[in-house]
Amino acid sequence: MLEIKNLKAKVETDEGGKEILKGLNLQIKAGEVHAIMGPNGSGKSTLASVLTGREGYEVEEGEVLFEGKNLLELAPEERAREGIFLAFQYPVEIPGVSNTNFLKTAVNDIRKSKGEDPMSSVDFLKMIKEKAKLVDIDPQMLGRYVNVGFSGGEKKRNEIFQLAMLNPKLSILDETDSGLDIDALKIVADGVNKIRSKDNAFIVITHYQRLLNYIVPDFVHVMYEGKIVKSGDKSLALHLEEYGYDWVAEHLEEIAK
Amino acid sequence: MVKEDDILEKVTSSDYKYGFYTDLEMDKAPKGLNKEIIELISSKKNEPEFLLEWRLKAYNIWLKMTEPNWPNVKYPPIDYNDIIYYAAPKTKKKLGSLDELDPAIKNTYDKLGIPLEEQLILAGVAVDAVLDSVSVATTYKEKLAELGIIFCSMSEAIVNHPQLIKKYLGAVVPQSDNYFAALNSAVFTDGSFVYIPKNVRCPMELSTYFRINAENTGQFERTLIIADEGSYVSYLEGCTAPMRDENQLHAAVVELIALKNAEIKYSTVQNWYPGDAEGKGGIYNFVTKRGICSGDNSKISWTQVETGSSITWKYPSVILKGDNSIGEFYSVALTNNFQQADTGTKMMHLGKNTKSRIVSKGISAGKSNNSYRGLVQVSKRADNARNFSQCDSLLMGDKCGAHTFPYFEIKNKSAIVEHEATTSKIGEDIMFYCNQRGISEEDAVALIVNGYAKEVLNQLPMEFAVEAQKLLAISLEGSVG
Numbered sequence: 001m002l003e004i005k006n007l008k009a010k011v012e013t014d015e016g017g018k019e020i021l022k023g024l025n026l027q028i029k030a031g032e033v034h035a036i037m038g039p040n041g042s043g044k045s046t047l048a049s050v051l052t053g054r055e056g057y058e059v060e061e062g063e064v065l066f067e068g069k070n071l072l073e074l075a076p077e078e079r080a081r082e083g084i085f086l087a088f089q090y091p092v093e094i095p096g097v098s099n100t101n102f103l104k105t106a107v108n109d110i111r112k113s114k115g116e117d118p119m120s121s122v123d124f125l126k127m128i129k130e131k132a133k134l135v136d137i138d139p140q141m142l143g144r145y146v147n148v149g150f151s152g153g154e155k156k157r158n159e160i161f162q163l164a165m166l167n168p169k170l171s172i173l174d175e176t177d178s179g180l181d182i183d184a185l186k187i188v189a190d191g192v193n194k195i196r197s198k199d200n201a202f203i204v205i206t207h208y209q210r211l212l213n214y215i216v217p218d219f220v221h222v223m224y225e226g227k228i229v230k231s232g233d234k235s236l237a238l239h240l241e242e243y244g245y246d247w248v249a250e251h252l253e254e255i256a257k
Numbered sequence: 258m259v260k261e262d263d264i265l266e267k268v269t270s271s272d273y274k275y276g277f278y279t280d281l282e283m284d285k286a287p288k289g290l291n292k293e294i295i296e297l298i299s300s301k302k303n304e305p306e307f308l309l310e311w312r313l314k315a316y317n318i319w320l321k322m323t324e325p326n327w328p329n330v331k332y333p334p335i336d337y338n339d340i341i342y343y344a345a346p347k348t349k350k351k352l353g354s355l356d357e358l359d360p361a362i363k364n365t366y367d368k369l370g371i372p373l374e375e376q377l378i379l380a381g382v383a384v385d386a387v388l389d390s391v392s393v394a395t396t397y398k399e400k401l402a403e404l405g406i407i408f409c410s411m412s413e414a415i416v417n418h419p420q421l422i423k424k425y426l427g428a429v430v431p432q433s434d435n436y437f438a439a440l441n442s443a444v445f446t447d448g449s450f451v452y453i454p455k456n457v458r459c460p461m462e463l464s465t466y467f468r469i470n471a472e473n474t475g476q477f478e479r480t481l482i483i484a485d486e487g488s489y490v491s492y493l494e495g496c497t498a499p500m501r502d503e504n505q506l507h508a509a510v511v512e513l514i515a516l517k518n519a520e521i522k523y524s525t526v527q528n529w530y531p532g533d534a535e536g537k538g539g540i541y542n543f544v545t546k547r548g549i550c551s552g553d554n555s556k557i558s559w560t561q562v563e564t565g566s567s568i569t570w571k572y573p574s575v576i577l578k579g580d581n582s583i584g585e586f587y588s589v590a591l592t593n594n595f596q597q598a599d600t601g602t603k604m605m606h607l608g609k610n611t612k613s614r615i616v617s618k619g620i621s622a623g624k625s626n627n628s629y630r631g632l633v634q635v636s637k638r639a640d641n642a643r644n645f646s647q648c649d650s651l652l653m654g655d656k657c658g659a660h661t662f663p664y665f666e667i668k669n670k671s672a673i674v675e676h677e678a679t680t681s682k683i684g685e686d687i688m689f690y691c692n693q694r695g696i697s698e699e700d701a702v703a704l705i706v707n708g709y710a711k712e713v714l715n716q717l718p719m720e721f722a723v724e725a726q727k728l729l730a731i732s733l734e735g736s737v738g
Contacts (some may be wrong), residue, residue: 054689076692085693092690096708105704106694113695145708162694 001201002028002170007062008226009050018056020046022226024062028170031198035237036205037214038223039245044205045089047223048174052086053079064159064169081113083169087159087176094146099158100128102146103165110166131164135191153184160191167195177211189214209241224248272514278676286343292316295443298343302446303411305419315432315442322436327626328599329660330568332541340506342444342477365458401459407452408463411479414450421452425483429512429547429576437508437539437570438545441477445510448478453488453519461667462495462718480511484519486552491522493721507566508543517552517579522560524717529565531732534623537597538566546573550582558585559602560716562725572630574603577611577639584613587713589725591706591732592625592657601662606642606672615646618710621657622733628660635672644670650680651709653702653733703730 004026010017019045028034038044050057050124051064053076064071066082073081079237094102095169108118119127132139137157146154156176173192192215196202204215212220212234220236221228224245230236240247285295295316299309320420324335341635370623415422432442449465484490507529513521523546533540542565548557554660559573575584586602604613613633621627627650635642650659661678683705691701707714707726714722 052693055685076689077695077697080693088690092687094687094705094708096711097704102694102704105700106691106696109697109700110695158361166694198687213592244593 001027001030001067003063003065005063005065007050007064008045008060009046010058010060011046012056012058013207019060020226021050024223024227026221026228028201028203030169030201032219033196033204033215033217035215035217035234036203036223036228037207037209037220037237037240039128039248040207042223043226044223045174048086048172048203048205050171051079051085052076052084076112077109078175080166080168081110085163085166085168085171087163087171087173089157089174089176089178091147091150091155091159093148093150095148097146099146099161101141103128103162106162115252128165131161133201134194135164136187137161150216152179153181156184156188157191160188160195164191164195168200170201170203171195172205173215174205175207176204177206177208185211186214209237212237224252276706282644285341288341289338290316290340290342290444298444298446300413301343304415307419307423308415311427311432312443315439316444316652318433319436319443321440322439324436328570328630329419329626329662330489330570330597330599332568332597335506337440343446352593376572377543401461402513404457405454406457406459407450409450411445411448411450411481414481418450418452422450422481422501422677425481425512425514426479427512429514429549430510430545435545437543438510441479441508441510442735445477445479446552448480448509449482451482451490451492453490455485456487457485459490462491462493464495464627469622476505476507476509478509480509480516482512482521482523484515484516484521484555486516487518488516489520492524493648493718494523494525495528495724505539506541507543509546511544511546511573513546513548513556513557515548515552515557515582516551518554519552520556520558521548521587522558523548523573524721525559525561525563526717526721526728527561527563527569528728530567530594531565532594534594536567536624539596540565542566542568542569542571544569544571544737546571547576548574548584549576550579550584550611552582553579553608554581555579556583556585556588558583558716560585560587560713561589561600562589562710562713562717562728563588563598563600564728565600569596569598571600572602574605575613576605576607577613577642578607579611580608582608583611585716586613586615586617588617589620589710589713589729590627590629591616591620591729592622592627593732594623594625596623596625599628599630600627601629603632604644606635606636606639606644609637609638609640609642610638611642613642613644615644615648617648619648619650620653620706620709620729620733621650621659621660622653624656626658626660628662630662630664632664632666633674634665635667635669635674637668640671642669642674644672645672646674646676648676648678649709650678651706652680652682662737699730702733706730706733 004024006022007024009021010019038043050059059072071079082117103126113120128142147158150158176188204217217234220232222230229248286294294310299312389721430438432439453459482492513519513523529540529542550557557575558661561573563569573586577584584604588600590598590600592598600616602615615631617629619627619629629648631646633644646663648661652659661679664678665672665674687705688701705730710729717725
């Protein structure tokens with residue numbers, strides 16, 4: 001589904017570009033959940049930004065293929081319509097725009113790009129109710145303005161709700177666990193597990209192993225200084241939790257020797 | 258931020274879809290303004306003598322006045338002798354019913370989406386349509402007449418209801434009020450008149466549709482609404498004009514009078530031709546709108562969505578004379594390309610326990626300039642007056658301007674006056690969030706802007722709100738993308 005080859009990217013800063021991704025390789029197939037872990041500043045969120053086309057990042061080298069298409073050539077909305085979804089670490093607030101209206105616009109813009117007619121209000125309402133139930137969202141939230149006055153936990157749950165509504169092929173969860181208490185974490189994980197299928201894939205970016213108890217990954221990758229330095233199964237996450245990221249650094253030094 | 262500005266650049270350049278011109282046989286006065294022209298207008302309209310005198314008095318006042326230069330707008334000097342002050346579609350005979358309306362005129366209104374047919378009853382809207390200077394059709398007059406409601410053109414009211422005209426015309430906006438009001442008083446050609454009798458709740462939205470069609474004409478309409486004790490009326494006003502390279506002047510006066518326990522709700526969706534993307538052409542919209550809550554417990558509420566005109570200069574205001582009276586002003590003013598808007602309100606608290614609320618949402622895009630100017634006045638005897646003002650500005654791109662000029666004159670210590678103001682930009686993060694959900698840049702801007710203006714749009718009657726939402730989106734087309 002997704003193939004990242006030798007990806008090198010800079011973030012634009014006031015002092016010029018700063019290289020963050022330094023030759024990253026990753027392959028993801030349908031049905032897989034990949035966890036990406038790593039210390040702060042290792043490039044996890046930059047990877048999410050580059051994959052979704054956020055401005056302020058410059059790709060210097062490498063390629064990203066999504067279902068055989070060159071992803072880097074597409075505008076952010078085109079990538080979204082191809083089926084890439086980002087659950088934001090910091091979801092933005094949109095005053096005066098209800099969740100329902102926001103999602104209806106999104107659903108219909110995606111349909112339009114595929115040459116389909118807009119969804120009827122009846123069908124849309126049916127879908128929204130169904131998905132709200134699936135991810136355990138209070139239907140009252142649908143009428144509220146997008147993320148306005150939402151608690152940290154509600155914002156993250158709303159991201160998963162949007163994910164359920166848009167039914168993407170590849171979902172990137174960017175530190176969705178940050179700022180969540182254990183109950184909220186379980187609800188979010190539960191939603192993801194219900195959506196998870198053999199046809200879609202997830203990249204779960206996280207700093208901590210905790211989330212991975214609930215969203216069990218097929219693969220765990222450790223990012224360090226802009227590269228994936230180690231990959232393994234879910235036990236790698238437990239190992240990291242026990243020994244910390246220093247262990248990665250030491251491990252790398254050993255290899256270097 | 259580079260890309261964002263590109264986007265904004267693109268979304269704010271779109272076509273004006275009301276720019277067509279209807280070829281009608283017109284009865285026009287020669288260009289220029291003088292005593293003879295005023296006499297001509299008055300005689301064309303078979304006006305009573307008192308009105309001609311009233312007009313001439315206004316003209317003499319106007320001659321001694323100078324054009325105001327305090328608004329935050331710039332335009333070349335207007336040659337008032339290069340304007341045609343009277344233009345009317347030629348009619349062969351007096352109309353008996355709507356079916357007899359000139360098909361070309363009817364077609365114009367059909368193009369504008371203003372159906373003058375019976376189906377309007379279903380929509381609950383009664384329409385008075387003003388083309389250039391003359392009211393061409395008033396629908397549902399008879400149905401309203403059963404309730405004693407008078408809804409007709411100003412010309413008819415002058416002939417048929419001279420007592421009401423004598424009593425109320427100029428009662429809120431006197432001839433000497435300001436330069437453009439004086440000009441209007443001298444040369445106004447038509448407009449709408451509404452009288453709601455005591456304790457009658459007008460069962461439908463009353464609506465006027467203004468259109469400037471002819472070339473080199475100024476439109477000087479005058480609207481007068483009187484809500485007698487305990488009555489209620491909701492009135493809608495819409496406007497468009499053909500696209501022309503030269504500027505056209507529109508100097509209207511609207512007067513509202515709410516007696517004891519009466520309520521008037523006045524909504525405007527103003528979409529006069531704004532000029533092209535280079536700032537050429539467009540309407541100068543210099544309008545005086547004022548209402549008086551003359552009786553106790555009365556209420557006047559202005560709602561305006563201003564997207565058109567090359568220059569807008571208007572301050573719908575309320576004089577809160579009756580005790581416990583309420584004044585409201587809800588405004589969305591959108592400027593794009595080279596448009597300039599200086600708009601706001603005046604709330605004059607005279608009675609006790611009077612309340613006013615001001616919600617102003619400015620949206621600036623392109624190279625436009627958008628100013629809010631507001632005055633809250635609390636007089637000595639206005640005990641326990643309350644005002645709340647919220648003035649927000651939304652900037653799109655970095656070539657436009659937003660300004661806020663709030664003034665307060667408080668002469669009573671018991672007054673509570675609150676003012677809040679914010680300025681924001683449509684940021685990269687909010688655009689990216691929408692794009693990441695598959696939403697196009699145009700749709701994202703429409704969503705964000707309509708969300709921003711929600712509080713005001715909510716004040717509009719349903720059909721009008723939908724129209725206004727579309728208008729906001731259309732007006733910003735091309736400024737993002």
